Amino acid sequence: MEVRSRAPGKIILAGEHAVVHGSAAVAASIGLYTSVSIRLPSVNDKDDTLALHLMDAGLEFSWPVGRIKEMLPNSVNNDASSPTTCCEETIKLILIALKDFKIPDAKIGIASGVIAFLWLYTSILGNKAAKVIVSSELPLGAGLGSSAAFCVSLAGALLALSDAVAVDFDQEGWVSFGEKDQQLANRWAFEGEKIIHGKPSGIDNTVSTFGNMIKFKSGVLTCIKSNMVLKMLITNTKVGRNTKALVAGVSERKNRHPDAMTSIFTAVEFISNEFASIIQSTSCSDDEVVQKEQRIRELMEMNQGLLQCMGVSHASIETVLKTTCKYQLTSKLTGAGGGGCVLTLLPALLSATVIDKVIRELEECGFQCLIAEIGGKGLEFRFEGRS
Ligand SMILES: Nc1ncnc2c1ncn2[C@@H]1O[C@H](COP(=O)(O)OP(=O)(O)OP(=O)(O)O)[C@@H](O)[C@H]1O
Ligand SMILES: C[C@@](O)(CCO)CC(=O)[O-]
Ligand SMILES: [Mg+2]
Structure with a gap:
């Protein structure tokens, strides 16, 4: 069998x-x-x-x-x-x-x-x-x-x-x-x-x-019932890392700076809650969709900054952030960081030409891009x- x-x-x-x-x-x-x-x-x-x-x-x-x-x-x-x-x-x-x-x-x-x-x-x-x-x-x-x-x-x-x-x-x-x-x-x-x-x-x-x-x-x-189309470009920096070591590193940083790290974790809690409520809220017009995307971009930017404070960003991740920023796109690492994959929000009205260009530039850096069903x-x- x-x-x-x-x-x-x-x-x-x-x-x-x-x-x-x-x-x-x-x-x-x-x-x-x-x-x-x-x-x-x-x-x-x-x-x-x-x-x-x-x-x-x-x-x-x-x-x-x-x-x-x-x-x-x-x-x-x-x-x-x-x-x-x-x-x-x-x-x-x-x-x-x-x-x-x-x-x-x-x-x-x-x-x-x-x-x-x-x-x-x-x-x-x-x-x-x-x-x-x-x-x-x-x-x-x-x-x-x-x-x-x-x-x-x-x-x-x-x-x-x-x-x-x-x-x-x-x-x-x-x-x-x-x-x-x-x-x-x-x-x-x-x-x-x-x-x-x-x-x-x-x-x-x-x-x-x-x-x-x-x-x-x-x-x-x-469970979250999404009320918006969320399209993310996933860029694999191909820099190998190990989740166990990264999780342990954050705990060690917390032991060294308990108050500062607790404040960072509290800020992330607000970001996640706001993220979830934006995704679930209804939007009727294109303008409303653009406003929601703008708020998500800011939350991603803040979350990435806090992940950097936790010590889990990486030069390769920063390269993805800089590259996508040239196209007015916002990115954050996903998962444990230290290399690995980065998410870039692709706004609903972004043209296919810009998406192709940014993917080409990321691939020229040696990264691998994919757009997965979410x-x-x-x-x-x-x-x-x-x-
Ligand atoms: N298809 C697979 N075959 C064998 N081992 C696997 C497979 N998939 C995962 N593993 C095990 O999981 C480890 C990778 O796990 P790790 O948590 O470090 O990364 P990840 O799960 O891909 O990323 P993240 O935890 O950040 O989402 C591998 O080193 C291996 O031990
Ligand atoms: C880094 C981490 O938060 C996510 C890994 O995908 C670890 C975990 O939650 O177990
Ligand atoms: Mg894992």
């Missing part, structure tokens, strides 16, 4: 990092997905290995199922309906076991994804043989929520094969879980994100699970066959 699942990446429109410290943030799913396929062996198949193929990283892993029990003595046969946290001791044990695979230095960040995989797999499905393939349309480690899409998609495929959720094997095509099961997938994905991010707020896995546009604060999600579907799965 084979199950496939897919979960989208995201953009954070306002509030990244501050959301880790309890401020509100606004995020939307984007139409780029991470897909997972899990194939269980047929009854007559004697294969007793768990194989993982990470297509984007070009890495393959496999473990005899007996070896997995030794590596993760505490996770196998957990209750799939009760998400649990992977302890530091288990992370260390898996890291030691991963040395056998000689992951190249340039790809060492993938190790945390493999640990998250092993934790989710063994906690939800136990000690079973399977072939798992992961592939993504998202750039990895670039601020578009690849880690969350990875964890959500995995949690979804694993839960679809577990006893913890009731699924209809005969349903054809892509289907979503019911709300209770979506919440369970989201809670498991959060446990995976903890392994990759250290201290995630939960916004990335939540928007990847539920899709659409959301406001998120202290673990609570509010606010689409969340986690979905499908069964490919039974045996």
